[in-house]
Amino acid sequence: MVEKQKHGRAGDDYEGYGNDLVLFENQPLDWTDRLYLLVSPEDRQKLNYWPENPESFRYVLREYIARLKQIQEQLLKSIAMSLSLPEDCFLNQFGERSTMYARFNYYPPCSRPDLVFGLKPHADGSGITILLQDKEVKGLQLLKDDKWFWVPIMPDALLIMSNGILKSPIHRAVTNSETERNTLAMFYSPDPEKEIEPLEELVDDERPRLFTKVRNYPDTYFHFYQRGKRPINAVRI
Numbered sequence: 001m002v003e004k005q006k007h008g009r010a011g012d013d014y015e016g017y018g019n020d021l022v023l024f025e026n027q028p029l030d031w032t033d034r035l036y037l038l039v040s041p042e043d044r045q046k047l048n049y050w051p052e053n054p055e056s057f058r059y060v061l062r063e064y065i066a067r068l069k070q071i072q073e074q075l076l077k078s079i080a081m082s083l084s085l086p087e088d089c090f091l092n093q094f095g096e097r098s099t100m101y102a103r104f105n106y107y108p109p110c111s112r113p114d115l116v117f118g119l120k121p122h123a124d125g126s127g128i129t130i131l132l133q134d135k136e137v138k139g140l141q142l143l144k145d146d147k148w149f150w151v152p153i154m155p156d157a158l159l160i161m162s163n164g165i166l167k168s169p170i171h172r173a174v175t176n177s178e179t180e181r182n183t184l185a186m187f188y189s190p191d192p193e194k195e196i197e198p199l200e201e202l203v204d205d206e207r208p209r210l211f212t213k214v215r216n217y218p219d220t221y222f223h224f225y226q227r228g229k230r231p232i233n234a235v236r237i
């Protein structure tokens, strides 16, 4: 408890431990507490939000980040090649100062799981999300053909850069009345200063350009998401 308070989210900062930022009066609220940290680039880390207890926390998180970076870069290259594109084309749009956020989700048991979501339905705004699931408690559902299935997740920035070829599926986390549940989502996104847009190679007469140029999509994303709206519509042409 003391540790949680010490690293609590302050004012209108996104980072830290606590609830999500409440931006609008009628914003649907979620049954979750989370520790949200910008972990990369390193010079943007706000260490005052990083727990010191357990002692190994910072070290383990840094190790995890380093490994995930390699996986994410490899994934971006492989996806590019699977679309017959130059292997660095997505990586170039992510830029040297691409960002990674860690979101530790804590879902306490909820006496009325029929009334509230752990996380309301959404599609992530990141390019790639890697989710470490709770080992025992299920909770994540994915929307496909208007039905909810119990499965893992994925992106939105790639939806823009790939001109809609790569989809960012809608998912939600549900609550249950018996057990708490913990997950860790790592969001890998382009440098907020860099403009991203559909790759020219993926735009033609048959597949006209679907999205505008956008800078700092996560910022647009949060404003729409917290109203329960689909953020991707903000950049659709």
Ligand SMILES: O=C(O)CCC(=O)C(=O)O
Pocket (backbone or CB within 6 Å): 103, 105, 119, 124, 139, 140, 153, 171, 172, 173, 183, 185
């Ligand atoms: O906790 C989960 O299973 C999903 C988490 C999630 O969708 C998110 O943090 O964006």
Ligand SMILES: [Fe+2]
Pocket (backbone or CB within 6 Å): 122, 123, 124, 153, 171, 185
């Ligand atoms: Fe998500």
